[in-house]
Amino acid sequence: MLRAAALGLLVLALGAAPAQAGWKTLRWTQSDAESIEGFRAHLGSRSGVYYRTVQLGKPLVSAYGTFMQRIDLGNDPEVFLSISAYDFDGRLSVNSNEIRIEQGDPT
Numbered sequence: 001m002l003r004a005a006a007l008g009l010l011v012l013a014l015g016a017a018p019a020q021a022g023w024k025t026l027r028w029t030q031s032d033a034e035s036i037e038g039f040r041a042h043l044g045s046r047s048g049v050y051y052r053t054v055q056l057g058k059p060l061v062s063a064y065g066t067f068m069q070r071i072d073l074g075n076d077p078e079v080f081l082s083i084s085a086y087d088f089d090g091r092l093s094v095n096s097n098e099i100r101i102e103q104g105d106p107t
Contacts, residue, residue: 022073
């Protein structure tokens with residue numbers, strides 16, 4: 001079973017070059033990575049209201065236990081984002097904590 005507390009979105013980093021203004025790199029942890037088939041990012045222009053879901057798959061895990069994936073956030077000046085996980089049986093976790101990203105913000 002996927003647990004809500006197991007999924008934590010840590011940081012957004014590696015701001016994009018001007019030609020790739022909407023691109024950011026997501027970094028997050030998942031305490032039970034062995035049972036996870038993949039992840040989804042949920043994007044919205046208002047808190048808790050997500051208009052787009054992006055399949056992230058299951059990126060490789062760093063030596064520190066952190067997943068990392070580049071994602072295009074689009075052109076909205078402000079984006080709200082959370083991540084969910086799904087297991088091999090298709091069961092979904094609840095969404096991670098939500099973060100707010102102001103486009104143009106390098107972090």
